[in-house]
Amino acid sequence: MTTYGLLLFDHAEELDFVGPREVFHVSEQLRGDSGSVALIAEYPGLVHCAKGLQVLADHTFGDHPPLDVLVVPGGWGARHVQVHKPHVTDWIAKIASRVDWVHGIRTGTFLLHTAGPARGRRVVTDAAFEDELEAHGDVTVMRDEPYAVDGNLLTSRGLSAALDSALWLVSRLHGIDHAHDVCSAMDYKPRVPSLGGGDLARPNH
């Protein structure tokens, strides 16, 4: 069983967590391990996302299960609010040190930079914020790549890329045949990535 934990916070971008969540959920369903994809918020209560979607998280920082994968979405709230909350960045740093994989989605990379896991790493982020992230220093921002893998840190750049990077991770964790089954179940044709994991058909990491 693989337990995925997706951080949720006010003004998180909806598709940054709903897209990868779908990939991981379908993967666990196909593997007979349904129920190990958790949305985790700092506190209980409704979360108001970047474009107004109101979502209830499954767990809080205080009651979530042990995780194998930590997923950090982006959005206005990531860059402007969560990066300034030590309770959140400390939690990210602590969990990141325990999981097998850390997966940053778009501007979620800013949170992973502040918290530590993206320091000194090669990463991608939302195309509109590449200069801003690079200005923070101690990070190599890859441009024009859908996603990047550096050690156990996987970051993705855009909307489609977040699905593709999640699929790359599933193929890495559970094999290429399984990843193709997930694509079939979702009726989704992944794009050929050009960085990090290589083609979905030939993972080279």
Place this chain on the structure above:
Amino acid sequence: MTTYGLLLFDHAEELDFVGPREVFHVSEQLRGDSGSVALIAEYPGLVHCAKGLQVLADHTFGDHPPLDVLVVPGGWGARHVQVHKPHVTDWIAKIASRVDWVHGIRTGTFLLHTAGPARGRRVVTDAAFEDELEAHGDVTVMRDEPYAVDGNLLTSRGLSAALDSALWLVSRLHGIDHAHDVCSAMDYKPRVPSLGGGDLARPNH
């Protein structure tokens, strides 16, 4: 201003409404008309989606604004529950008769068939349920097409297709240049459709 209303119900597929919602929301933001994309549920309270996401709708059947576009997502709840609720199918039929466009996502086509708008039309649905929909009769199920347009009824087949069909609709409503702006803002590269609206670059309906 274009007002989009997306039906929400228990066991609706998450990406069936979150994906198109993103397209329409970005479109309205770029056009300076933010706030006219509404999630509408039969009753107040949390909705439990097909893969466990807990979402609060913006409106109920009793208090939503007048709509220009009605969007009906799919999911287990569409095929097994909502089709048997006259209060829901009557609402769909009533709203569909008033809007400019009706947009069915994946198995949302089943609901539109029961409610009336898909009767006698050419539609697509989730690949796994094409035979089942065809068995209901009085509908032409197009196979292996990402989406279909018949009159003012737009239906889409899969996860990527739901984004592409929503983008087709935005290009139809607000022009091809605007649709490309939406794609850029989302960092999403639409797939070339093969049915209905033709290529996104050359809408022919």
